[in-house]
Amino acid sequence: MGVLKDFFNLLKGMTITGKHLGRRAVTIQYPEQKMQMFERSRGVVVLLSDKETGDLNCTMCMLCMRACPTAAIYIDAPRDENKKRVLKEFKVDHALCCYCGLCEEACNFSAIKLANKYEFSTWDIDDLVWDVNKLQDVGRDVPYVDTRKKKPAAKAAAKPAEKKADDKKSAADGAKPSAEENKQSEGDKPSEPKATDTAAADKTAPAKDEKAVDSSPDETPESDETRRSADDDTKKGDA
């Protein structure tokens, strides 16, 4: 009886859907309920700050910029008279970003991260280009594992003398509203790692770091016209 068999197969399908009728929904009501994001989820790009000092971890080595497959990161950090980099501009275009996480992997200083935050839509596509302040603000409460090698230890050793000088300054800044302090710290930032660099105890550490990063200190990354030679490249690859 083919007809009866078909009929019961139809009924079987209906019992399956009917059974689901009484079950709980597996979806959630988004704006009210939010999913617990995984720790590794790659969302918005942020800049991380030092847990103690609150300054950017970024050393302006430009590795993230070079690792980015979509040219979403733009860094402008010319050198000052002491041949140290001064951060002028750090922009991430979230509209260009493909959230691949290569910048995070390229970074040796735990400075950039794809945080597990996802609510950053805007009305205007231009608002998706975040400057350093915004990147740092959003990144302040992002937990991360500090993988900076040696530096923290060296810093701790070199710190005390410096801390005092810094403390004074921050005490003076303390009275100012936070927004201004951000700006202030941004302005100060480049000078901060510089200070540690000059400390005698630290002399060797940066050199080692540079090697590991395989970006030499003499790089001038901005001049697009000058191609870097293939030979140079191989050397670095081998290093």
Place this chain on the structure above:
Amino acid sequence: MTHDELRAYVADKFGDKLTLLDTGRAEPMYEVKLSDLHDVAESLRKDETLQFDYLCNLGGTDTGERLEVHYQLASIYKNNRIDFKVMLTDDKPSVPTVQDIWPAANWYEREMWELYGINVEGHNNLTRFLLPDDWDQGHPMRKDWDAPDFIRLPEFKG
């Protein structure tokens, strides 16, 4: 048939029509002369021992110096793989179609014609394919192709 046996068989069967390229890998890669292309392809397909009945991939390449067309073949029943390619040095590059041997080549050849400007003789339908119908800006996969809105990644100095 192992790769070595395949090499030996092909050398025996085709002689200098198929030149083995040194790629350093197990799977053999051959170079074929443009004039022999269709014949070689047909005998690869028809040969009882080889039976390359399955066209994996076909496409053009611009190495910067010359254009190449590569063919990746497989045999379903004999379970072999073979690659061969043809170098095009002509100003007006052109290859014979292999559509009659592997119907699958149809779209691949159309794509190649469109993106590399390699003419395919005997193809039944060389019309715009991936690009817009009114495309008139040349063959974009060529290395020297450039267009005002084509953005390359910024070059970094070492």
Place this chain on the structure above:
Amino acid sequence: MELYPVFMWLHDLLESTGIGEPWSTIISYGFLAVTVFGTLSILALFLVWWERKIAGHIQQRFGPMRTGWHGWYQTIMDAVKLLQKEDIRIATRDKAVFFWAPVVCFVAAYLAYVVIPFGENLIVADLNVGILYIIAVTTFTVISLLMAGWGSNNKYALLGGMRSAAQVVSYEVPMAVSILTVIVFAGSLSMVDIANAQQGNIIFNWFIFKPPFGIIAFLTYITAATAEANRTPFDIPEAEQELVAGYNVEYSGMKFAMFFLAEFVNLFTVSAIAVTLFFGGWHGPLLPSWIWFLLKTFAVILLLMLFRWTFPRLRVDQLMEFAWKFLVPLTFANLILAGWFKYAGWHW
């Protein structure tokens, strides 16, 4: 036994105020029409919401949740939105046909409610050919779908219109024949009489429990009715995966809403007929009659919704084949056998 006394009462009341003859009749008819129209519109809106909720829960979603408690006024807001939307009219349309199609569809859907008994005394007019009238009037829908398909001047819409014409005409036959089986049982064409014939004996006087003809008639009826209401697995006129939206592909705004509401009114119609014919109409103990009627109707609608959210869609030729090669012979055999049994006087 119908709403007619209400009409008479209203008519007399208006007469006594001295309005004069044509106006008192028009106003009292208008009152009746508005009552039916209002009830049905609310029912249709409710059904849209309910269907979305059922679909949601079958698929382990929530369905509408944003507007009010479990989104209860979602469809009202949808209707308001559709009212406000621009009425897009393509330039190449057949103007008159395009305009009248949704109107015909809407009116045809509502006309059936003249003879549907919602409860003991809740019927607009108890025609003695009630069921015949319903079959006649619901067929108007097909004209409207054809009009929509033709008037849109769109190939997809035309295909949808043609499909629906073929489908509705085909399924009209098994549907009418299965209804005839019930008429054989009841011996009357009046909806009220059919319902009354199933009174008493708890539920075992229902026509569905007249084995085997009742159950076969019900199954064939419900199949044909699904096709009549253009619902999955017979929703090929709109088949969104094939024809995008079929006949209403070019409609927007309120015109689309009219098609949409008419579809759900049709759903209620076929279920209400099923209840009247097979499930004892409004008869039931304790609760008021209209509550029984609505409960039974919603149960049938739930069944139809379960169909929709479980089954894939049939193809157009298979649909025809199923109607002509399976349903029509089956229903005719059923009718003839039922008539023979009745004539011979075996167990009825």
Place this chain on the structure above:
Amino acid sequence: MSALRTEEFTVNMGPHHPSTHGVCRLILTMDGEKVVKVEPVIGYLHRALEKICENRTYVQCIPILDRFEYVTAMSCNYVFALAVEKLAEIEVPERAEYIRVIMLELNRIASHLLFYGVTAMDIGALTPFLYGLRERELIIDLFEMTCGQRLTYNYIRIGGVARDLPPEFVPKCREAVKIITDKLVDYEGLLNENPIWKVRNQGIGYLSPEDAIAYGVSGPVLRASGVEYDIRKNDPYSIYDRFDFNIPTHQNGDCYDRYLQRLAEIKESLKIITQALDGLPEGEIQPKKKINAITYKPPAGEVYARVENSRGELGVYLISDGSTKPVRVKTRGGSYNQLQALPIMVNDCLIADLVAIFASLDVIMPEVDR
């Protein structure tokens, strides 16, 4: 009496049509409901991925190729990594190979579950779509937990994988395998024996094995035509030769068999995952000599790597000149050939059948257009 002559007309199905899975345009020549001729028009999603890859370093190509076949982005990652590994003869650590196999097979299941839902939806049953996606979500969550993304993973890298599995991965993966195994009963109960499903699919869109091979059709579509050819077995890559699994085949080559074929493959993939989870060793996940994203240079040469993904043969033909950027990345996806073979499956079928055939091929347009 002369025969009744009806006029053929042209219907433009797509690029924006609910059942063309993206933006494929099919120009149909129709005689009433009958499709006389179908001509696919593609290119609406052409993003010039191959050209973009020529302008990126090898590691940067991987996130670009994620977008090539985004439903199984893991195998896109993998096939490119495999090509470079073949080229540079990189030894991949054991643990990385196991993780790769787990990920590839999970991704295959996710893709087939999506197919299950989408095909059912194309044939008019809306509920299976949600059920399919519900279980797919489990897998996507596993991916997100491991690599941080839900669709474009950038996880399988040259020489290994990007990150090690999180500790909770293995138990959660086992749980997901168990749930999917249970839910498969529901899936089959809903559609397999459903008479409507059967009449809609059986005998529709027949593809003979000869035609399938000639048109380069691969994967489940090829195997549903009765050709037992699976690159995992016939040209083994990674560590597939260590696992015990079968290559299911079906003989009829119609839409129904293609559907059954994919359900059968889900079961085989579940088997592989269970075995891989059991055998997962400890150890490194990246080669000893780390691949630098910016400066990595494979030796000059050319290679064609191919893997079996849920849509068939996924291949990358890679030419390197020894610099940081590839000279040529030619990608090859299963959908390309499947779509090319669509016209030969459509012989005088109805428009509804065309939808069923198109759905049964499981074409992903970005893979066709690239």
